[in-house]
Amino acid sequence: MGTIIIVGITVGLIYGLVAIGYSLIWQTMGLVHFAQGDLLMIGGFLVLTFINAGFSSPLLVCILVFLAMGLIGAFIEQVAYRPIPREKHVTRIICTLGVGLILRNLAVLLWGTSSRGLPENFFPGAALALGEVSIQPVYYWTFIIGCTLVLGLVLFLYRTKYGVAMRLTAYNPALAELMGVNSKLFQSAAFMLAIGITGVAGMLISPIAFVHYNMGLSFGVKGFTAAIIGGLNSLPGSLVGGIVLGLSEVFFGKYLSGYVDVLAFTVMILVLIFKPRGLLGKVEAEKI
Amino acid sequence: MTKHAKYLWLGLLLVLLALPLLTNSYYILRLLTTTGMYLIIVSGLNVLQGYAGLVSIGQAGFYGFGAYAAGLLMKNAGMPFVPTVVVVMCIGALVGLFLGMVCLKLKQAYLAIVTLAFGLIVQIVAVNWSSVTGGMEGLMGIPKPNIFGFLINTPTRGYYLVLLISVIVSFVIANLTKSSWGRALNAVRDDEIAANIMGINVVNTKLFAFAFSSVLAMLSGTLYAGLYGGIFSDYFDMNLSVLFLSMMVIGGAGTQVGPVLGTVLIALGLETLRFLGEGQMLVYGVIVVALCVFSPGGLVELFSKKYREYKDKTLAERGVTSE
Numbered sequence: 001m002g003t004i005i006i007v008g009i010t011v012g013l014i015y016g017l018v019a020i021g022y023s024l025i026w027q028t029m030g031l032v033h034f035a036q037g038d039l040l041m042i043g044g045f046l047v048l049t050f051i052n053a054g055f056s057s058p059l060l061v062c063i064l065v066f067l068a069m070g071l072i073g074a075f076i077e078q079v080a081y082r083p084i085p086r087e088k089h090v091t092r093i094i095c096t097l098g099v100g101l102i103l104r105n106l107a108v109l110l111w112g113t114s115s116r117g118l119p120e121n122f123f124p125g126a127a128l129a130l131g132e133v134s135i136q137p138v139y140y141w142t143f144i145i146g147c148t149l150v151l152g153l154v155l156f157l158y159r160t161k162y163g164v165a166m167r168l169t170a171y172n173p174a175l176a177e178l179m180g181v182n183s184k185l186f187q188s189a190a191f192m193l194a195i196g197i198t199g200v201a202g203m204l205i206s207p208i209a210f211v212h213y214n215m216g217l218s219f220g221v222k223g224f225t226a227a228i229i230g231g232l233n234s235l236p237g238s239l240v241g242g243i244v245l246g247l248s249e250v251f252f253g254k255y256l257s258g259y260v261d262v263l264a265f266t267v268m269i270l271v272l273i274f275k276p277r278g279l280l281g282k283v284e285a286e287k288i
Numbered sequence: 289m290t291k292h293a294k295y296l297w298l299g300l301l302l303v304l305l306a307l308p309l310l311t312n313s314y315y316i317l318r319l320l321t322t323t324g325m326y327l328i329i330v331s332g333l334n335v336l337q338g339y340a341g342l343v344s345i346g347q348a349g350f351y352g353f354g355a356y357a358a359g360l361l362m363k364n365a366g367m368p369f370v371p372t373v374v375v376v377m378c379i380g381a382l383v384g385l386f387l388g389m390v391c392l393k394l395k396q397a398y399l400a401i402v403t404l405a406f407g408l409i410v411q412i413v414a415v416n417w418s419s420v421t422g423g424m425e426g427l428m429g430i431p432k433p434n435i436f437g438f439l440i441n442t443p444t445r446g447y448y449l450v451l452l453i454s455v456i457v458s459f460v461i462a463n464l465t466k467s468s469w470g471r472a473l474n475a476v477r478d479d480e481i482a483a484n485i486m487g488i489n490v491v492n493t494k495l496f497a498f499a500f501s502s503v504l505a506m507l508s509g510t511l512y513a514g515l516y517g518g519i520f521s522d523y524f525d526m527n528l529s530v531l532f533l534s535m536m537v538i539g540g541a542g543t544q545v546g547p548v549l550g551t552v553l554i555a556l557g558l559e560t561l562r563f564l565g566e567g568q569m570l571v572y573g574v575i576v577v578a579l580c581v582f583s584p585g586g587l588v589e590l591f592s593k594k595y596r597e598y599k600d601k602t603l604a605e606r607g608v609t610s611e
Contacts, residue, residue, distance in 0.1 A: 083581045094576065
């Protein structure tokens with residue numbers, strides 16, 4: 001029982017990180033980024049590449065993945081999303097889907113089609129004993145890295161000048177421009193941050209689920225579900241949504257076998273019908 | 289429709305009618321038949337997204353649903369083809385209405401993700417409910433369609449059947465979009481509140497668009513089951529839905545020519561890229577992104593803009609302005 005709860009919370013935390021990525025991009029750019037899951041997959045493969053290149057410290061790999069994914073994110077944003085006008089909603093959606101397709105096939109060319117996992121003792125340390133439950137190092141490292149990341153993000157957004165500028169850009173780009181904030185720059189920065197976080201989520205998921213070129217779809221949709229459950233315009237909501245989803249998957253998973261993914265979709269559709277702003281989301285008035 | 293456009297359509301139709309006389313290659317006929325089925329779905333999607341502004345990334349779900357429903361009715365219940373078509377289209381209307389009711393309040397990105405989830409759910413059920421759908425092994429041995437004693441058992445006959453139906457569908461949509469229903473769809477797309485004030489029933493209009501597109505996708509699925517005789521669950525995946533949406537958007541949403549242009553270009557282009565092997569989908573992805581970036585409004589808009597610029601330029605050379 002205890003183990004199940006720990007697995008659920010850990011997986012949920014990872015969904016929450018993906019959801020935070022969605023939420024950041026949605027708030028600053030008004031874009032649902034359908035390539036998010038595929039970037040998670042790229043993050044997972046990058047970790048394997050770094051490990052093969054001789055980096056063995058988890059923290060160093062984590063920072064490298066964050067930076068590398070940020071750069072990839074900046075490239076994608078500049079080349080593919082920036083030129084499309086904001087009111088062409090469907091073209092933007094197609095473009096994100098196209099980027100996902102490119103990433104998936106690029107992964108096949110670079111890393112092949114087989115599933116891969118991290119080396120067993122990548123995360124150092126011994127299993128923690130908590131009462132009669134023993135926690136494997138993978139789980140507590142995931143917890144520590146995930147929480148540090150979220151805490152760092154919150155401190156950045158609410159305690160620094162740049163964080164305030166980013167939130168202002170999300171709130172109203174025109175107003176941000178009037179206040180002397182380069183809103184385009186901060187949109188790109190938010191996108192890079194989101195993709196960096198997604199890359200780290202890819203690193204954390206790789207010891208738990210295998211890295212596979214086609215994993216993006218499932219994790220992308222679940223991350224989005226987590227964001228919807230918590231409210232797409234609320235960062236803490238994303239985390240809560242992720243943990244709710246992770247826990248409900250491990251609890252109900254064994255009764256559902258092949259239909260586990262249907263659970264996530266059904267929950268998402270129900271939330272959208274009955275509480276469209278999510279559990280913690282702010283209510284937005286529609287402007288006429 | 290201008291006189292030129294009319295002749296262009298007639299010419300295209302004649303070429304397509306004469307094509308089986310020139311070649312009886314199974315490969316070419318099957319490629320064109322599949323393109324025709326895609327065209328039926330993309331035309332429906334055009335009514336939903338291009339005219340009514342409701343995006344869907346779940347059309348492959350309807351396509352698969354239709355194929356399985358038709359396959360099971362024809363194989364297990366022994367129903368003839370024509371009643372099957374009618375029944376499946378009725379089911380399609382119901383499923384479309386249901387999804388429409390679920391999605392009634394959702395817009396843009398939220399709608400995209402719910403329809404995406406619908407498509408994935410259909411596929412998951414098709415894979416896991418193997419006692420009925422055959423699961424990963426697929427549903428095989430569906431009898432060939434028999435239309436009032438005329439057996440559709442050769443690729444050529446299948447080709448003509450799909451051609452006939454896609455022409456009918458295009459004709460119906462061309463007339464629909466010029467009717468009050470079509471204008472109501474446009475009004476709802478542009479401004480729901482204004483449409484409501486003008487006396488348009490927004491809810492019914494949206495539900496109609498959902499049902500219409502779903503009926504067409506299910507019809508196409510029926511044709512797939514009948515003509516190809518076997519259904520595999522992994523064919524109806526999300527990539528297929530994305531393909532339909534990109535066909536429509538790249539051609540030009542909300543236009544007559546756009547979906548046809550997009551469907552034909554992408555379906556044939558994708559087939560031409562097959563020689564690249566593993567790189568096929570990579571190149572396809574790059575092309576999709578490049579087209580999105582360079583012509584966000586679709587090819588039809590791009591061409592008409594270039595044509596206007598060209599016309600203005602030639603007029604300016606002669607010393608007149610078009611205004």
